[in-house]
Each structure stands twice: as C-alpha cells, then as structure tokens.
Amino acid sequence: MSDGLMPCPFCGKRPKVCPDTGYGAATVFCPDENDCPVQPVADADLKAGETVADAIARWNTRGPVHPTSSLTEINRPNAREEV
Numbered sequence: 001m002s003d004g005l006m007p008c009p010f011c012g013k014r015p016k017v018c019p020d021t022g023y024g025a026a027t028v029f030c031p032d033e034n035d036c037p038v039q040p041v042a043d044a045d046l047k048a049g050e051t052v053a054d055a056i057a058r059w060n061t062r063g064p065v066h067p068t069s070s071l072t073e074i075n076r077p078n079a080r081e082e083v
C-alpha cells in the first residue's frame, strides 16, 4: 500500500491524514502515538478550494539540509563574553 506520504522528518514514523477536520481544513500530521518531539502539521484550506492533496504535497515538501556548521556554531565558547 502506498499513499505517497513521506515519513515524518523528525521521528521517521508514519503521519496521519485527516481529509476534513470539520473546521474547513485538511491536515497531515505526526500523531501523539508516534511520541514525536516535534509533531509537525501540514494543512490545506478547504474553504479556499484546496484539497487533502495540497496538504499531502506540503507534508512531502522537504527543505535543504542545513550544514552541520550551524550546529558547531551553537556549541562554540561564548565569544561575546567581555570580562
């Protein structure tokens, strides 16, 4: 079975699809039972003519991977300390 959904980028588990939340939106989200640290959500505005396919397309969108240098930036000694 393939519904074209990519796994959650944060926990690697399967997201859930809600075609209609009852509030005019469709969502793809990482559910509570995945014990995900981020629980990302992608949604679509049904009132604006979008469909669950738009939510799925947004869920499947992945930005570029950031270089690890942005992590070492955080771990460096405090260069701004003026003692």
Ligand SMILES: [Zn+2]
Binding pocket: 008, 009, 010, 011, 012, 013, 030, 034, 036, 037, 038, 039, 040
């Ligand atoms: Zn997740």
